[in-house]
Amino acid sequence: MTLGQWLPNRARWLIIPSTLGNGLGALLAAQYVAATFTFPQGALGTFWILVAVIGTAGVGVAEALSARHLRTFRGLCAGSLPTSDENRLRALDEVRQFPEHIGRLGVRSWLGAVVALALSFWLVADAPASLVVRIVVMGALFGPMAAVVVGLLVGQRAHEAVERLAEGMSPEDIVSSLRVPRVSVRSRLVLFTLVMVALPSLVVIDVTRALGADTVETWLSAPEEGREAAVAAAQRLVVLKTGLLIAFATAMATLAAALGGSLVTGPLQRIADDASSLASGRLVRAQLIAGDGEVWLISNVFSRLEERLVSMVGRLASATRRLAKAASSLRRASEDSESGAADQAAALNQTSATTEELAQSARQIASSAGSVQELSRKTLEAADSGLASAEAFRAAIERMRQDNRSIAAAVDRLTGRVQQIGRIVDVINTVADRSDLLALSAELEGTRAGEVGRGFSLVASEMRRLAENVLESTAEVEELITEIRTATRQTSDATERARALTESSTALADEVARALTSVAQSARQTSDAVRTISLATQQQQTGTDQLAEAMADILGITQQSLATTRQLTAANERLQRLSSVLAEVVSRFQRQDA
Amino acid sequence: MSEGPRGHLVFACAGSLYAVPAERASEVVNLPALTRVPGAAPHLLGVFAHRGEVLPVIDLTRLIGKPVEERFKRVVVVRVARGAMAFTATRVIGVNPIPGALPRLGETGALAFMSGPATVPAGECAAIDPEGLLEYLSRGR
Amino acid sequence: MPRGLVEGVVLCRVGEARLAVPCGEVDAIAPLDGPAWDVGLAFGSAAGAVEGKALQCFGQLLRVDSVDVLTTPELTVLPVPSLLTGVADGALTGFVELLGALWPLVSAGHLLEHLRRRAEA
Numbered sequence: 001m002t003l004g005q006w007l008p009n010r011a012r013w014l015i016i017p018s019t020l021g022n023g024l025g026a027l028l029a030a031q032y033v034a035a036t037f038t039f040p041q042g043a044l045g046t047f048w049i050l051v052a053v054i055g056t057a058g059v060g061v062a063e064a065l066s067a068r069h070l071r072t073f074r075g076l077c078a079g080s081l082p083t084s085d086e087n088r089l090r091a092l093d094e095v096r097q098f099p100e101h102i103g104r105l106g107v108r109s110w111l112g113a114v115v116a117l118a119l120s121f122w123l124v125a126d127a128p129a130s131l132v133v134r135i136v137v138m139g140a141l142f143g144p145m146a147a148v149v150v151g152l153l154v155g156q157r158a159h160e161a162v163e164r165l166a167e168g169m170s171p172e173d174i175v176s177s178l179r180v181p182r183v184s185v186r187s188r189l190v191l192f193t194l195v196m197v198a199l200p201s202l203v204v205i206d207v208t209r210a211l212g213a214d215t216v217e218t219w220l221s222a223p224e225e226g227r228e229a230a231v232a233a234a235q236r237l238v239v240l241k242t243g244l245l246i247a248f249a250t251a252m253a254t255l256a257a258a259l260g261g262s263l264v265t266g267p268l269q270r271i272a273d274d275a276s277s278l279a280s281g282r283l284v285r286a287q288l289i290a291g292d293g294e295v296w297l298i299s300n301v302f303s304r305l306e307e308r309l310v311s312m313v314g315r316l317a318s319a320t321r322r323l324a325k326a327a328s329s330l331r332r333a334s335e336d337s338e339s340g341a342a343d344q345a346a347a348l349n350q351t352s353a354t355t356e357e358l359a360q361s362a363r364q365i366a367s368s369a370g371s372v373q374e375l376s377r378k379t380l381e382a383a384d385s386g387l388a389s390a391e392a393f394r395a396a397i398e399r400m401r402q403d404n405r406s407i408a409a410a411v412d413r414l415t416g417r418v419q420q421i422g423r424i425v426d427v428i429n430t431v432a433d434r435s436d437l438l439a440l441s442a443e444l445e446g447t448r449a450g451e452v453g454r455g456f457s458l459v460a461s462e463m464r465r466l467a468e469n470v471l472e473s474t475a476e477v478e479e480l481i482t483e484i485r486t487a488t489r490q491t492s493d494a495t496e497r498a499r500a501l502t503e504s505s506t507a508l509a510d511e512v513a514r515a516l517t518s519v520a521q522s523a524r525q526t527s528d529a530v531r532t533i534s535l536a537t538q539q540q541q542t543g544t545d546q547l548a549e550a551m552a553d554i555l556g557i558t559q560q561s562l563a564t565t566r567q568l569t570a571a572n573e574r575l576q577r578l579s580s581v582l583a584e585v586v587s588r589f590q591r592q593d594a
Numbered sequence: 595m596s597e598g599p600r601g602h603l604v605f606a607c608a609g610s611l612y613a614v615p616a617e618r619a620s621e622v623v624n625l626p627a628l629t630r631v632p633g634a635a636p637h638l639l640g641v642f643a644h645r646g647e648v649l650p651v652i653d654l655t656r657l658i659g660k661p662v663e664e665r666f667k668r669v670v671v672v673r674v675a676r677g678a679m680a681f682t683a684t685r686v687i688g689v690n691p692i693p694g695a696l697p698r699l700g701e702t703g704a705l706a707f708m709s710g711p712a713t714v715p716a717g718e719c720a721a722i723d724p725e726g727l728l729e730y731l732s733r734g735r
Numbered sequence: 736m737p738r739g740l741v742e743g744v745v746l747c748r749v750g751e752a753r754l755a756v757p758c759g760e761v762d763a764i765a766p767l768d769g770p771a772w773d774v775g776l777a778f779g780s781a782a783g784a785v786e787g788k789a790l791q792c793f794g795q796l797l798r799v800d801s802v803d804v805l806t807t808p809e810l811t812v813l814p815v816p817s818l819l820t821g822v823a824d825g826a827l828t829g830f831v832e833l834l835g836a837l838w839p840l841v842s843a844g845h846l847l848e849h850l851r852r853r854a855e856a
Binding site for chain 2: 751752753754774777778779813814815816817818819820822823824826827830832836837838839841846849
């Protein structure tokens with residue numbers, strides 16, 4: 001049932017116990033007075049009329065006054081005011097204070113009405129003063145009882161109304177906006193006991209006194225023989241009346257006690273139920289539990305506690321979920337990290353090994369660089385020596401070329417001479433040949449001339465012999481010339497070849513010198529470069545050694561890191577387990593409204 | 595017929611010695627440039643003009659079937675009644691006496707017109723019968 | 736030996752050999768075209784080059800390497816030595832001295848005959 005559905009006619013519903021209770025109380029009180037008191041003749045009717053008039057008026061006035069106190073609540077019930085939080089809070093405050101208010105109002109109304117009745121009865125019926133006093137006393141006795149009972153009855157309903165109005169609102173907000181009730185349970189219990197124990201006792205005393213007086217009167221008024229019977233009858237009546245009163249009082253007290261008890265225990269029971277729910281892990285939305293005095297305080301505290309607990313559990317559940325999630329991701333990250341750290345450690349191991357190799361290589365390079373430097377130094381020396389040799393060679397070649405040139409010139413001159421000789425020899429040959437032919441012809445002529453020409457033939461023959469000798473000599477000379485020519489040609493060829501050779505040798509020597517210069521330069525550069533390399537390698541070696549050391553350090557740190565990561569992973573696992581446990585714990589608080 | 599030794603002009607031709615009667619050997623000259631003759635036999639190296647006369651030059655090495663490629667220096671001009679011819683010669687030795695009665699060196703061909711061997715200071719030589727040889731050579735035409 | 740005269744000769748060169756033909760016996764000097772008798776055969780040499788000149792004589796062609804015509808009016812003809820009489824089937828009729836050299840003078844008709852016979856042989 002929503003508030004809107006519940007509200008209509010609830011103002012009347014709240015007030016009606018007051019009207020009925022006070023009305024009934026007035027009737028009972030009047031009846032008591034009528035029963036226990038001997039009214040003058042005809043006064044009893046007046047009494048009742050007055051009771052009816054004044055009682056009705058008192059009830060009406062009380063109703064009107066109480067209605068004034070519930071202005072906002074009535075507006076809400078009538079629908080003339082919107083059910084805003086502000087209005088509800090105001091109405092809630094009105095309703096909460098209503099039982100106390102109506103109690104006080106009831107007492108005042110009762111006193112007013114009793115005084116009015118007594119005065120009016122005294123004035124109208126000319127009642128004896130004792131009766132007036134008695135009426136006042138009875139009103140004073142019955143009024144508080146009725147007020148207490150009405151207060152308890154209204155209190156019951158007010159609690160329901162308060163809870164209805166508080167529905168859906170934060171107890172915290174409600175409590176913080178309401179004043180702390182002044183009346184404590186203890187004072188109420190004291191008042192209650194006073195009213196419910198003292199007043200009946202007074203009544204009983206009064207009744208007893210009145211009945212005792214009746215008995216005495218009966219004893220005196222009755223005839224002698226019938227005294228005992230009359231007294232016995234009177235005694236029975238007293239017992240009856242007293243019993244009725246005691247029963248009434250007991251009933252009232254019991255009712256009041258029951259009501260009062262339920263007013264106190266009802267909220268406590270609900271708090272206990274809610275606490276039990278909480279204890280069993282069922283979270284209900286915090287609901288204000290109406291109560292009085294310390295119970296109200298307890299209920300407030302409990303509601304706030306419950307609300308905070310619900311909110312806390314909600315936050316805790318959310319936090320737990322986040323924690324579980326975080327722990328899960330942390331575990332994954334930590335696993336990744338562990339894996340990464342392991343990989344890193346492996347890579348670092350490898351890198352460290354590589355760095356060590358690098359350092360080794362650097363040392364080898366340094367060593368090799370030293371060898372190369374030595375080699376390049378030797379190369380340089382060899383190249384310098386080679387250059388000197390090449391220079392010497394070139395000089396020798398140059399001398400050889402000059403010699404060759406001289407030889408060639410000599411051969412040319414020789415060739416010229418030989419040609420001259422050849423020409424001379426040709427001339428001699430020609431002459432000798434002609435001489436030979438001439439001598440032959442002469443010999444033939446001499447022969448043909450017979451004996452006469454014999455001497456001529458002999459001379460011719462001698463001439464021929466001379467010519468032939470000349471020819472033979474010239475042939476030898478020609479052979480010599482041929483040999484000389486061959487030799488000179490060979491010499492010429494040789495010198496030509498030597499010239500070409502010296503040319504090519506010179507070129508070669510130049511080339512060799514250039515090459516050696518280049519080699520020397522290269523060797524020098526190599527030497528310089530090797531020195532640079534050597535220095536750089538030494539430097540690098542230092543750096544590499546440092547690097548190797550640093551790598552070893554890093555490796556150690558990484559291994560530590562790996563160990564730490566493993567520990568972290570283990571811690572994460574524990575954390576996740578804890579998070580699971582926490583989640584399980586939080587899950588016990590099942591939100592009933594969610 | 596017995597004849598005493600007669601003077602012969604001895605000359606060498608490619609290693610062999612030949613001799614012609616001194617009275618037939620008219621002249622020894624240096625070998626001139628030769629003109630080749632159409633339709634001539636191989637041993638006829640050519641002709642040259644000498645003192646207004648055309649002289650055929652005979653290569654004796656080719657004539658006797660032992661051709662030698664040699665540079666001949668001289669020719670020996672032989673003149674008989676029927677005409678004149680010249681023999682190639684490497685060297686002319688001179689006039690030497692050769693006995694008259696010598697056996698022929700062959701029965702047929704050119705050798706039938708050579709006799710010997712005759713011993714001369716330079717060695718052994720073949721004596722040529724110029725008339726017969728000219729006759730023989732002319733017959734070939 | 737009787738010395739004859741000849742009026743104008745055609746001087747031919749065949750390889751290193753020389754030859755003179757009386758102008759009267761030569762009909763024409765023509766470029767070498769068609770079948771011709773190779774004069775080189777008469778000198779015992781191999782067939783001459785394809786290029787050359789041809790002498791047209793008696794309706795036939797004689798192939799030579801080069802040709803010059805000498806129209807000197809009266810040329811003295813040296814007689815054929817006895818040893819060479821009848822050589823080349825009688826084609827050799829004498830020698831003429833020209834340009835510092837000796838040239839065999841041949842009769843074209845006999846030369847043709849000689850070449851034909853050589854070809855047949």
